[in-house]
Amino acid sequence: MYTSSANVAERQAAPPSLAISTVIFALRPSEKSGRPTLWIPLVRRIREPFKGLWALPGGPLTHTESLQDAASRNLRETTGLAPEYLEQLYAFGGLHRSPTQRVVSIVYWALVQPTEAALADESENVKWFRADRLGDLAFDHNAIVDYALWRLRNKLAYGSVAYHLLGEYFTLAQVREVYEAVLDRELDPANFRRQLKSTPEIEETGEYLQGGKHRPPRLYRFTGRPGLDPDNRSTP
Amino acid sequence: MYTSSANVAERQAAPPSLAISTVIFALRPSEKSGRPTLWIPLVRRIREPFKGLWALPGGPLTHTESLQDAASRNLRETTGLAPEYLEQLYAFGGLHRSPTQRVVSIVYWALVQPTEAALADESENVKWFRADRLGDLAFDHNAIVDYALWRLRNKLAYGSVAYHLLGEYFTLAQVREVYEAVLDRELDPANFRRQLKSTPEIEETGEYLQGGKHRPPRLYRFTGRPGLDPDNRSTP
DNA sequence: ATTAGTTCTAGTCAACTTGACTATAACTAA
DNA sequence: TTAGTTATAGTCAAGTTGACTAGAACTAAT
Numbered sequence A, B: 001m002y003t004s005s006a007n008v009a010e011r012q013a014a015p016p017s018l019a020i021s022t023v024i025f026a027l028r029p030s031e032k033s034g035r036p037t038l039w040i041p042l043v044r045r046i047r048e049p050f051k052g053l054w055a056l057p058g059g060p061l062t063h064t065e066s067l068q069d070a071a072s073r074n075l076r077e078t079t080g081l082a083p084e085y086l087e088q089l090y091a092f093g094g095l096h097r098s099p100t101q102r103v104v105s106i107v108y109w110a111l112v113q114p115t116e117a118a119l120a121d122e123s124e125n126v127k128w129f130r131a132d133r134l135g136d137l138a139f140d141h142n143a144i145v146d147y148a149l150w151r152l153r154n155k156l157a158y159g160s161v162a163y164h165l166l167g168e169y170f171t172l173a174q175v176r177e178v179y180e181a182v183l184d185r186e187l188d189p190a191n192f193r194r195q196l197k198s199t200p201e202i203e204e205t206g207e208y209l210q211g212g213k214h215r216p217p218r219l220y221r222f223t224g225r226p227g228l229d230p231d232n233r234s235t236p
Numbered sequence C: 001a002t003t004a005g006t007t008c009t010a011g012t013c014a015a016c017t018t019g020a021c022t023a024t025a026a027c028t029a030a
Numbered sequence D: 001t002t003a004g005t006t007a008t009a010g011t012c013a014a015g016t017t018g019a020c021t022a023g024a025a026c027t028a029a030t
Helices: A008-013 A067-079 A114-119 A141-158 A172-183 A189-197 B008-013 B067-079 B114-119 B141-158 B172-183 B189-197
Strands: A017-029 A036-044 A058-060 A085-092 A103-111 A126-130 A202-208 A218-222 B017-029 B036-044 B058-060 B085-092 B103-111 B126-130 B202-208 B218-222
Touching: A017 A067, A017 A114, A017 A141, A036 A067, A036 A172, A058 A067, A067 A085, A067 A103, A085 A141, A085 B085, A103 A141, A103 B103, A141 A172, A172 A189, A172 A218, B017 B067, B017 B114, B017 B141, B036 B067, B036 B172, B058 B067, B067 B085, B067 B103, B085 B141, B103 B141, B141 B172, B172 B189, B172 B218
Parallel strands: A017 A103, B017 B103
Antiparallel strands: A017 A036, A017 A058, A036 A126, A085 A103, A202 A218, B017 B036, B017 B058, B036 B126, B085 B103, B202 B218
8 A cells, every 4th residue: 555556646645654664783893804893784675666776674564563663573574683772763754765655764773792693694685784885775774874873873972882782791892892893993992991990880790701812801791771762761 | 534433443454643743842931930941832632532631732744744844834833933943852653652543653842942932822722831840641742741851951961952942142141040940950150151161152242131130241142053863964 | 931922901190171169340229 | 338149260179081101911932
């Protein structure tokens, strides 16, 4: 219903269609430096408009699920992933986002842990791309990704979002690498360390990460809770 | 269409209906202290559900306007106001927000200047309320207002939002009063002043506010631009 | 076994910011 | 002229931040 086959009068009468999309971030080691970098999974459009181009995973909203559930389901269906962090990004509703119909997209953004991301389904029509090398995407999806990146950098500076890109245990240097990858600049190890150590939500464990070619760093654990979105306010 | 008269099967088949609502903030002098306080206009529900209760102004989205335009129009139609500041708040899409149908509401929040707010239409079915004394509202609107207040406080702490609640010219003490009203605590005048003076977006004018019972304070002007929402990114 | 190389970790120091507070300036009203 | 009030500038201690130094603890090579 309300597809491009409807005539103009019908389209004018029909309510704007409502879609859910998700910008999914995960860390993967860069092929050159081996350092972690930001990656995003995209799906190939198999029909018009923008057939053949890459786009954000998304789909319609069903009647039995909340917006967040729809985003979560969509993510699972297209990539097989369960997000560690999921938050509403923005509702995009410009008049000419799609050439064939009026679509309002409620977009979520997600962070998944690298262990999950390594398992992610990849196929002819689902591929991961470096966040800074996406090329031209379908619809207004480049602008959406830009905004999601802006939001990620912002949340990182404030708050407790970096840990959702890492596993349960991590070293302080790994956290620093996340910041360096997302903010795209180097940070002083000693000063960064001092800041994290003054954060009560980061807990020392007795364990150390073995296997490096140097002094083994202590492992830490994140004990804080996510933010206070309307969707997440009931989490005690 | 898709009203409460539709049977269950029809409601399941129909797409969720899409509405735009707006939380509008303006300053008005408190009746007791005379100091500025936050007020919000509400409209009375004239039909079921929640007939007789107060609710946020809102309405459907038409095909010829963007989400922001719809919010702006709605605001003008219900209160006669033109917002000085308008930003998307959140898309609320819980399953049981309305007892009769599935509604997804894209909510905006707005700031209007006191000169505008004084002219605002008020009638049997449109009234202004103190933001901290709203009573029970229709739907999930209490939660929405709470979230809007949280966002306002947040934006205030960071950024350049306070000036949109004031006129073009203002004294530094007036800015402080805005902060005190919104954050609900007193601030040291001298320290607050020092901070504002170090902000490049606040410009001294040569003029002074006359008419007080004390030394006339200098008038300032705000020269900064609003934020960088997706909706507002093209504003140069 | 020793040494070089690496990262981890703790600490110092100056610059800057913040909160509490003092003091003077400039106006009005009595 | 004086009291009352707010505007405005400044001081001081405490805390935070960025640049930097240095030793600790491990691995890998000699």
